[in-house]
Amino acid sequence: MAVPQGHAPNSGVPTLSQTFSRLAPFVKPILPRLSLGFLCALAAGIIALAIPQVLAWLVNNVLQPAGEGGNLWLAVALVGGLGVLEAVLVFLRRQFVITPAARLETQMRVRFYGHLQQLPVAFHDRWGSGQLLSRSMSDLNLLRRWLAFGALMLVVSTVTVATGVILMFSSSWILGSIYLAGAIPIAIRAFHFRNTFRAASRLSQDQAGDLATAVEESVHGIRVIKAFGRGKHMYDGFRDRAKQLRDTEIVKAKTLGGFLFLVVSVPEITLAAGLVAGLWLTAQGQLSVGALVAYFATAAVLAGPVEGMGMLLGMTLTTKTALDRHFEVMDTPNTIASPANPLTPDRPRGHLELRQVQFRFPDATDDSTPILQRVELDVGPGETMALVGMTGTGKSTLLHLVPRLYEVTGGAVLIDGIDVRQWDLTALRREVAVAFEDTILFSSSIRDNILLGAPDLPAREMESLLNEALDTAQAGFARALPQGLDTVIGEEGLSLSGGQRQRIALARAIAAKPRVLILDDPLSALDVRTEEAVTERLRRTLAGTTTLIVAHRPSTVALADRVALLRDGVIDDVGTHSELLGRNDHYRFVIASLEEESADNLHQEA
Numbered sequence: 345m346a347v348p349q350g351h352a353p354n355s356g357v358p359t360l361s362q363t364f365s366r367l368a369p370f371v372k373p374i375l376p377r378l379s380l381g382f383l384c385a386l387a388a389g390i391i392a393l394a395i396p397q398v399l400a401w402l403v404n405n406v407l408q409p410a411g412e413g414g415n416l417w418l419a420v421a422l423v424g425g426l427g428v429l430e431a432v433l434v435f436l437r438r439q440f441v442i443t444p445a446a447r448l449e450t451q452m453r454v455r456f457y458g459h460l461q462q463l464p465v466a467f468h469d470r471w472g473s474g475q476l477l478s479r480s481m482s483d484l485n486l487l488r489r490w491l492a493f494g495a496l497m498l499v500v501s502t503v504t505v506a507t508g509v510i511l512m513f514s515s516s517w518i519l520g521s522i523y524l525a526g527a528i529p530i531a532i533r534a535f536h537f538r539n540t541f542r543a544a545s546r547l548s549q550d551q552a553g554d555l556a557t558a559v560e561e562s563v564h565g566i567r568v569i570k571a572f573g574r575g576k577h578m579y580d581g582f583r584d585r586a587k588q589l590r591d592t593e594i595v596k597a598k599t600l601g602g603f604l605f606l607v608v609s610v611p612e613i614t615l616a617a618g619l620v621a622g623l624w625l626t627a628q629g630q631l632s633v634g635a636l637v638a639y640f641a642t643a644a645v646l647a648g649p650v651e652g653m654g655m656l657l658g659m660t661l662t663t664k665t666a667l668d669r670h671f672e673v674m675d676t677p678n679t680i681a682s683p684a685n686p687l688t689p690d691r692p693r694g695h696l697e698l699r700q701v702q703f704r705f706p707d708a709t710d711d712s713t714p715i716l717q718r719v720e721l722d723v724g725p726g727e728t729m730a731l732v733g734m735t736g737t738g739k740s741t742l743l744h745l746v747p748r749l750y751e752v753t754g755g756a757v758l759i760d761g762i763d764v765r766q767w768d769l770t771a772l773r774r775e776v777a778v779a780f781e782d783t784i785l786f787s788s789s790i791r792d793n794i795l796l797g798a799p800d801l802p803a804r805e806m807e808s809l810l811n812e813a814l815d816t817a818q819a820g821f822a823r824a825l826p827q828g829l830d831t832v833i834g835e836e837g838l839s840l841s842g843g844q845r846q847r848i849a850l851a852r853a854i855a856a857k858p859r860v861l862i863l864d865d866p867l868s869a870l871d872v873r874t875e876e877a878v879t880e881r882l883r884r885t886l887a888g889t890t891t892l893i894v895a896h897r898p899s900t901v902a903l904a905d906r907v908a909l910l911r912d913g914v915i916d917d918v919g920t921h922s923e924l925l926g927r928n929d930h931y932r933f934v935i936a937s938l939e940e941e942s943a944d945n946l947h948q949e950a
């Protein structure tokens with residue numbers, strides 16, 4: 345079966361105790377309430393066990409011919425009272441554990457989300473969204489249910505069964521031994537069950553995560569699927585995966601079912617053996633009738649906890665898998681973080697330099713050629729530099745290195761003379777704003793989308809910043825939407841056209857008021873006239889902003905003061921557009937290709 349996305353094949357699986365001991369810091373603050381819940385559950389279990397003892401006393405002392413009528417009512421009241429007390433204790437157990445368990449779940453979920461935010465882009469490139477979704481939702485849900493119920497009941501059931509067995513021994517050591525003998529085959533089987541069930545459980549949780557990724561992808565790409573008439577194909581693919589999950593779930597259920605069969609049937613067999621032995625002992629006068637009744641009543645009470653222990657063991661193993669999955673993500677180190685002692689430039693001007701920059705993707709082999717090899721580039725404060733190159737040469741990748749979305753694997757990126765790795769990460773990302781080629785908008789208002797990275801300003805200044813960004817990006821269309829700038833755009837802004845989304849994303853980058861602006865072909869979805877208008881406004885607005893812009897159209901190149909030509913992982917040439925046209929064959933070739941591409945696009949638009 346395929347290795348689930350974003351999940352390394354299991355190596356060095358932690359033991360049960362290693363996994364659960366990691367919960368200690370989270371459980372510590374809620375331990376008092378959990379303990380109270382545990383005590384209530386324990387008391388309820390003990391009361392359940394006491395009822396047969398009262399019955400034994402009833403049989404021995406009340407139902408005998410010499411018994412007194414008053415005792416009968418006392419015994420009935422005692423049994424009834426104990427039953428009510430047991431119900432109250434079960435209620436209290438729930439009250440004590442539900443809130444802290446839900447709080448722990450929330451706390452771990454929020455930490456998980458926080459960690460996901462911190463982890464570098466390279467991590468997110470590798471992990472399927474469904475895997476992360478299932479780890480943050482259903483895995484932690486399992487943990488809450490286990491903590492609020494499974495863990496307590498596992499301990500309580502164990503104590504109940506142990507106490508019951510002791511009581512049986514106190515009635516008759518022979519009967520007690522017969523009952524206990526049943527534990528031997530169960531224990532032997534439990535060892536095998538644990539391994540098989542754990543493997544099935546892990547597989548099913550990973551497959552469920554992959555299935556969630558498939559749903560996410562097809563919902564996200566529904567337009568493409570419909571447009572290409574691939575609905576049936578996607579449906580078949582999904583059904584196959586769903587069947588795989590179903591098969592794993594069946595293996596899991598059968599494994600548990602087989603184990604539970606043993607757990608339920610062995611005590612029944614030992615009970616039958618106990619019946620024979622008990623009757624014989626009673627006939628021999630070695631055991632009272634009351635003790636025999638108590639033995640059977642105890643065995644009847646233990647049937648529930650014994651079966652429950654099998655179920656709870658299954659639940660515990662599933663939770664262990666869920667926790668392993670959770671900690672796999674939490675243990676992934678954040679390789680891109682602020683240094684302990686960040687540096688700040690004396691005079692921030694937005695001077696961007698790339699010195700001998702090398703970059704190789706994390707999943708690339710060590711002997712492969714790095715996508716960027718020795719990139720040298722100097723973009724002066726306030727300068728606009730266009731980055732040009734054939735498709736796939738690494739232009740977008742290079743842009744990612746500036747705000748440390750990817751980390752250089754050699755050389756350095758400097759802003760105002762300070763290596764970006766020496767900057768405080770928040771300060772760096774305030775300094776640098778990006779508009780990506782693939783526009784990502786959030787399902788909130790246009791206003792919120794544009795002001796996402798904006799500095800904290802008084803309301804009026806914020807409003808003029810918003811207007812300036814809208815005007816520069818030629819995104820005034822947003823004002824004409826039904827609720828103007830407060831119009832909530834659909835998920836990922838898909839209710840807007842591609843060009844509208846790009847302009848909103850451009851406005852967002854402008855509104856961040858960065859010193860260094862990184863634009864990854866931000867005008868590609870605009871028609872020529874709108875592009876001209878945006879270019880014209882950008883030229884004015886960007887006057888004081890250092891800008892590195894990936895250009896796929898000659899008109900975008902025209903926006904720049906100078907142009908850098910990326911070729912085979914190095915900057916091949918830097919100069920003005922006309923200088924490069926005059927002296928660089930490859931540049932002429934690239935520009936000709938871009939012109940051809942633009943003409944094709946224009947043709948299609950017409």
Ligand SMILES: Nc1ncnc2c1ncn2[C@@H]1O[C@H](COP(=O)(O)OP(=O)(O)OP(=O)(O)O)[C@@H](O)[C@H]1O
Pocket residue numbers: 469705707715733734735736737738739740741742
């Ligand atoms: N996460 C990744 N892991 C491995 N390789 C990647 C990853 N992202 C991109 N690449 C590869 O790196 C190369 C450079 O990609 P990049 O997007 O930087 O090129 P580009 O010059 O911006 O291309 P275009 O002009 O088509 O946008 C491509 O060959 C691409 O397949």
